Each structure stands twice: as C-alpha cells, then as structure tokens.
Amino acid sequence: MARKPEAQLKLELINVGHGDALVLHWLPKSGKPSTVLVDGGPAGGEKRVHDTLGRLGASEIDLAVLTHCDADHVDGLLAYVETKGALPVRHYWGPCVPAFRRHQWLFAPRVARGIDKTEALQRALSPSCNISWPVEGASWTSSDGGLSIRVISPAGRLIERLLVGSDSLSLFLEQPMPIGWLLGGTEDEQDEEDPFSDLRLAISTGEITPDKMPLLPPMQRPAPPEQLTREAATKGVEPEFFGNSVLNDTSIVLLAEARIGVVTRRFLFTGDLENFTYLMAQHPMGLGCDIVKVPHHGSRSYVDRDVAYDAVWQWMRPRAALVSANGKHHLPRSEFRDAALRYGTTLFCTSRRSREIVSGVTSEPCCQIQYACNKQEPVSLTVSAMGIEADGIACARGNLSGVMPVIEVRQHVVEPSPILSTLGETEIRKHMDWAVGWLRETLTQRQARSADADLTPISLKVMSQAAAAARRVAASTEIETILERAARAGKVWLSPRRRRGDERSVWIMPRNDEINEFKAWIDRFAVIQLAIMEGHTAAAPEELLYAANTEWIARRFAAQFAFPREMFEGALWPILVDHLLKTRSICERNIPDATYRSHEASKLLTLFKEADIYAAFTALVERLSSISNSKALAEYILAASGAGIGYGKPSLSWPEEFAVSVTPLWLGRVLPPSGLIGERYQEPFSFAGQFDGADKVQEWISLLLANLATSLPDRLIRPALAALILSGFDVISRPKHTVTRTPK
Known part of the structure; x- marks a missing residue:
C-alpha cells in the first residue's frame, strides 16, 4: 500500500508589477485544503489573482488579508472581489479603517483614495464573510490545524492611540512613523465609566469588529493641514505621500507556521512595514523564519529613525526572501539587496535580471536598473518536509554581496533601547x-x-x-x-x-535664587503650627511634617510667589521641610480620640528656631510685642476658648496682625491653640514659659471655660497667647544650630 504523502504548502508570489499579491495554498495530509490570500496588488492585478487561484485548484478563500490601505495592495483585491466568479471569502482581516477616517483631513489625496478603496472592499464582501480588524495577538488556524497564522503587528496600543488618543497627530509628522514610545510603560488602568471600555477590550483580544466601534472623539486640529505638511516636509515626508508612513507602519504583519510531518516551517509577511523598532524589541532573538516577504518592495528599513538594513536583515536572517517590484519609485533598492545577501538570504524577485556584472562600478541605487531586469514572472515555491523548492531561478544566493563572490564576516550588534523617544x-x-x-x-x-x-x-x-x-x-x-x-x-x-x-x-x-527666597520667607515665622488628622501614618520628624495639613501655608505661599497651590505639597513643601529640619526644633503633641475642641486632629506639631520651649516662649513674646493691636489678640483668645463660638457665631479666624509671625493650627479651618485643646472640665495645661501673672492667666482661662471670664490686663495678653501656643508639647528634634534664650 502506497504511503500517503505528507502535507505541502504552495506559496505563490503573484506578478502584479509594483505591488503585493501572495497566495498560501495549504494541502494537508488529510482533510480539506485551505487558501489564504494576502493583498491583491494594484489595479489590473485581479486577473492574475484569479488565474493563480484557479491554477492552484482553490475552491474558496478561507482568509483574505489586506495588510494596509495602499493602492498597490488594495486596488487589485477590490477588483477581484467585485469580479463575477470570484471565490467566496470566509474571513477577512483588514486595516482598522475608523482609525484612519478619524484623521481623514490629514491625508494627501492619493493616500486618502486608498482608504476609500479599503472601505469599498469591505462593502463588496459577502454578508456571510466574517470581517475584523486585527492587531497584535489575533490568530487564524486551518481546519486541520496544520497551518496557523498570527498577527504580530500593529500593536494594539498603536491602533488605540489612532482611534481615541488626543495626541496621535505627532505620528504623521515624521518618516518613518515614530514607534519607540510603544516600548515604554503601559497605559493607566481604565476607569469604570470609560466610554471606550468595550473597544479597549476588543483590542486586548486581538480582533476589533465593526460592531465594537463606538462614536470616536473628534480630532483636534492645532494647525491647518498645509502647515503640517510643510513641517513634515522638513523631516523628509513628501507632501504627495503625507500620511503614507502611518499606513505603512500600521501594516498587518503575519507570522505563519506550517507543520509538515515533524518539521515546522515559519514565514513572515511584512506588508509595507518600514520601522522595525517594535518588532525587534518584542522578539529580540529574531523569529527564525524560513521565508520572508520583503518589506515595502525592498525599500528602506529603519530602527527608530535610522536606516538600518543590516540590523533588520541580521534580525530576520531568513533562508529565502520574496520581493515584488518592477523599478517603480526606484525599488527594490540595491542597499536592501546587498544587506539581505550578506546575511545568507536567497532572493527571489518578480523582476528577472538580464545583466550580470563581472567587475566594475555598481553605484546604481535601484537594483532593478543595475541588473537590467526587463522581464516579470511570478515566484512559485513548494514547501515540504524535504525542503523548499522554487519553479524558477533565484536572483541571487546568500552570502554574495556586490558583483563577485566574497566571504564577508560582519558583526553588527543591535541593542534595543528600553524606551525610544517619539522625538529625536x-x-x-x-x-x-x-x-x-x-x-x-x-x-x-x-x-x-x-x-x-x-x-x-x-x-x-x-x-x-x-x-x-x-x-x-x-x-x-x-x-x-x-x-x-x-x-x-x-x-x-x-x-x-x-x-x-x-x-x-x-x-x-523654582531656581536656586527663588528657593533661597522661599527659605527666607518661611524663616520670618517665629512659630509654625501644624495639625495632623491621621496620627498613625507617621512617627519620625520628617514624615510627620509630610503628613501635616499645609493648606494655610500653601495659600500664603501662592499669594506671595505665584507658584500654584496644587504643586505645593508635592514639589515645594519638601524643599521647605529640608530647610526646617536643619533650622527648627520640632515639638509633638498626641491628641487622644474625642478630645474636646480637637476638631479631629490626632497630632499637633510646633516648630521654632530655639533649642527649647522656654527659649521659644521668650522669643515669641518679644515678637508679639511688635503687634500694637492687642485687642485683636484678646478677641482671638476669647473666641478660641469657646466663649466666642456657638450657634449663629462666626468660625474662629486667624488675626492678620498675627499671621506674619505665627501660622495657625489648620485642618480645613483654624483650630484653637494647643493650650485650649483638652477635656472640657479638666484643668488646662501648665503653661509654658515663666512670667509674672501666669497664675492669673490660668485662672482667667478657667473662667473662660465656664463662660465667666472678665477682661485680661493688656500686659498679660501676649505672654498668655505665647503660652497657649507652646503648651503641651515635647521636643522630638532639634536643629543643628540652635539659639538659646534666657527667660527674663
């Protein structure tokens, strides 16, 4: 009994001139054959697509792929689908048209026509065809499981940026399209109310379907298209092709695997991809492909913004490469040809050469002209367990560079950057x-x-x-x-x-001179009072200062220097904290829960320049002596004690006369000083400082708490207030250079 032959893959690079049209015809060991059509070439390519499919005996197209919206890829495919007798298409992968429609105003007319044709192609497909727009991660498998195809580009984040991003315009302004930003961190987690959550979910699965496309946000237009075109022209983007690099570098790149017996063959189909930064970073060890469809008809290949033929071909290093070009736009380029050959690739081209150069100058930038390629033929490969065979001859065998057989040893190290800027x-x-x-x-x-x-x-x-x-x-x-x-x-x-x-x-x-001004400003306060709501968040002096409420200080600071309050806590307060730790004693008081008049404060801090509380008391009394309006100070003490606070009475306020010398305790409002925060029916703290009349002040405070207070002599108001501010604290940190004051 004859042994049944192993599976085979027929790979046909159709001769469509300048353009791409390629057929994979999978013949499994058992089961139904599968046919994959990748692109259809330019107008006129439809007949050759039809003839090739007929010659292979295909009965339907299991998967049709349009890699991108260029006319030399879509026109022939559209014409074929519209042709009477065209094979039915079961599944279609194509470019995400809404991503480009959103930027319609940017595209040059010839580029925009390709998008129109792509939409027309989708409309021409049968209603039974499964249409989707794939991104990295999408996959398709033949019915027998022997042939699988996976999309490895474009990245989902790239298409998402084009669909809903507010900053996608910069992608159009350079050649090639900036793509290094994809190597940075991922986007933030989406909000629960994200209007594009279904779209983002579809992108994460690898396939976007038209029913998942929401109403997209409008694109901002910061400048007229003409101005953008002029700016892009300074970076090498021809006005006629404005936007074309975005279409090229969003090409659907396919990695195919055919399992033939115990052998697995790999194939890479690159569309018109130019910028290989993302692919090389995602697959730093290469893809180990047997056959590669040459990117962009043998045009330039880039890593970031640098032309990098050697880096790209060293990374791909296939056994064979297929290129479809006929000299239009001076493609294929001789530099591409030489780089591919240097890394051992055998080249097959739809253009057949008629000249061999034994010796002499080979300076022509287009190899089609260099070697007088005046005949066009398809490339037919048969891939089996035994190897890869071609019906025609190769343009050149690997390891041959230039016009004479030479041995060339070259080391080319490519180190993908962890993050590449989108701007140089x-x-x-x-x-x-x-x-x-x-x-x-x-x-x-x-x-x-x-x-x-x-x-x-x-x-x-x-x-x-x-x-x-x-x-x-x-x-x-x-x-x-x-x-x-x-x-x-x-x-x-x-x-x-x-x-x-x-x-x-x-x-x-701020600059250094401004930071010095900030320090001089904070130094003007004799005492800095701070309140902390959540006391268990900090213990060490520095973290206590970061945990404190600084809203009052931030507001005064913003008015003084015009640095916004929003940046104070994260950017400016740390500068001041560093200075305060070096120049101030820091005192702490813990406030038990439910303490009377604490207003939810759990810790209080006070900072002064002196070495101890008694020296600080003396200095503060001297500072308060410069305030001529003792009535405002007396009214504040009266209000802070509670005698002035009640139903229908205003909240406690901080006297402006006092605000230049001492900051208030603040938790969304002014709090009483430490000496008035305590259990309602207990004696107040022993007052800090030593002064004549301290006993009388304590008695006066007791009467205040009982709503029986009389007026306090003017000479006692300032020491009373200083004592109330500094009472109840323990010193937890002292400055490097302290000032010691002797009580008077």
Missing part, C-alpha cells in the same frame, strides 16, 4: 527649553500682577495651544511627552494622572 533627542531638548522658557515668562507676568492665591497651573491643553501659536506643531501634538521629560529632569512640575482622561497641568520648578 536634539529636537525634544529644543522643545523642552521652549516650554520651560514659556512657563518662566508666564510666572514673571503673573508675579507682576496683584497677588492671587487661587491661580491654577497651566493645563496641557493651553501648553499645546501655546506651542501651536509658536509654530511648534510637533511639540503641540506631543506636549505631554515633552513635559514628562522636563519633569524627570527637574525643570517643571507635572501633575500626576490618577485616572484615564484626567486633565494634567504643569508649572515651572
């Missing part, structure tokens, strides 16, 4: 310097106006508008990336993004 280093530094300068000028202008503690930092939307006004379109569209870099460099403060969709804001970080 020089360019991003220029944009950073501009942003810092613009924020510095805005600070100067605010400081020249009347004080306003409620001024907010600058929103990223305003920064983007300012960049557009300065004709920095690339900075306008990539402003968040630029400012994140500036924040990491310590040049600006950037608000954190706590949830998806948060509007972020930015402000300038």
